[in-house]
Amino acid sequence: MEKPMITVENYEVEVIYIRFKGTYTEFRKNSRNMFNELFKFAKKYDLIKENFTKVMTIYHDNPFVTDPNNLRTSVAMTVPSNTTIVEEGIIGTMKFGGKYAVLHYELSLGEYEQAWKYAYSDWILKSDKYTPRDSVPFELYVTEPPKDFKKKSKTDIYIPIE
Numbered sequence: 001m002e003k004p005m006i007t008v009e010n011y012e013v014e015v016i017y018i019r020f021k022g023t024y025t026e027f028r029k030n031s032r033n034m035f036n037e038l039f040k041f042a043k044k045y046d047l048i049k050e051n052f053t054k055v056m057t058i059y060h061d062n063p064f065v066t067d068p069n070n071l072r073t074s075v076a077m078t079v080p081s082n083t084t085i086v087e088e089g090i091i092g093t094m095k096f097g098g099k100y101a102v103l104h105y106e107l108s109l110g111e112y113e114q115a116w117k118y119a120y121s122d123w124i125l126k127s128d129k130y131t132p133r134d135s136v137p138f139e140l141y142v143t144e145p146p147k148d149f150k151k152k153s154k155t156d157i158y159i160p161i162e
Contacts (some may be wrong), residue, residue, distance in 0.1 A: 012097030135160035
């Protein structure tokens with residue numbers, strides 16, 4: 001895995017999401033079905049907008065302090081901020097944002113964990129320029145995540161910073 005290009009940006013977003021509680025391994029087993037359900041809801045209400053809609057995974061807990069069975073992870077999709085959405089079933093809405101360090105990667109399936117370790121252990125915790133901010137980090141999928149270990153996709157990791 002190559003070291004990423006890193007930029008800093010302010011990012012404000014409103015999303016629809018489906019939340020999962022459990023280990024990251026269990027989440028990965030369920031994530032494709034969760035994304036399918038999210039897309040089904042978005043299509044039903046015409047929420048997918050060309051050149052606007054982005055798909056992401058949001059990490060709500062620190063895996064070093066949270067019991068693995070209690071980790072909360074959400075699959076999410078951006079929606080226009082002026083959209084009225086009625087939450088139904090397992091679909092929720094949330095807004096979040098602020099200043100982020102964005103690590104721009106090209107990753108294969110087996111490199112995501114290493115990318116996150118670099119983002120926190122090797123970069124942000126050793127940075128004398130930025131400190132972590134208490135908000136949700138997330139992966140934004142610039143291109144569709146790979147379905148096998150041979151392919152790569154462009155994925156941006158957003159780390160909330162002060």
